[in-house]
Amino acid sequence: MTRKSFSRALWAALFAAALTGPAVADIKDYAFELVQREAKVGEAVLSVRLVDRRTGKPVTDAVIFAKRIDMAPDSMEEMVSKIEQVPSTEPGVYRFRAKLSMAGGWRLSLGAKVQGETGTVENKLVFQAVK
Template sequence: MTENPFARAVSAALLGVALSAPPLPARADIQDYAFELTQQEMKQGEAIVAVRLVDKRSGKPVPDAVIFAKRLDMAPDDMETMTTRIEQLPSTEPGVYRFKTKLTMAGNWRLSLGAKVQGEIGTVEDKLVFQAVK
């Protein structure tokens, strides 16, 4: 049986391409992401609440997430029906998401967020508690 030198060259070339191709990036699990408050305490009244979305594996901020669910209430003080409006503001730095609100009472407030991370399947959901002070 005769071997075709062209077939051998093509096989070697394909093997070389396969071995030199960069590996596909490892996909993160949606549980690898979390929101963190930038401040644990804010003044009662008009306030800007800022959170950072981080990749827990690297500690790096995650920019360009799409926040589609947000709620601010006083559930930590057993007043879940005490809510206030919350409006998303433009980001001032990558991975930091800001919200304008009015903290109508001093006490503990819960910020609930839902977001999609670019390139990941699933939803990042977090509930963060901070305190409003007089």
């Protein structure tokens, strides 16, 4: 290969790489998962993990801006409880304190922004409160 043809091949490869660009994640590549599927009635701390589905790795720098907890799984969506985010020591795990007033099915709804991504991660997670 001559120097001139090598140069052309290199420029062609660089041009092709520029057109395709780096792989871009879709906001659907991220999801919250419950750490435990049950919690005790009363004051409970709920833990969820935010993961990148492509790699299975935890996402540590998300900003959670929406949170709600209700009893929609038991057809009591109007039965809500206060919920607050509390610190976590485990990377990619987000913790919330809520008062679970009765046993049954509860739904934790979360909305978050992942740093560097466009869009919002939204999940509704169902768990059981037990006595």
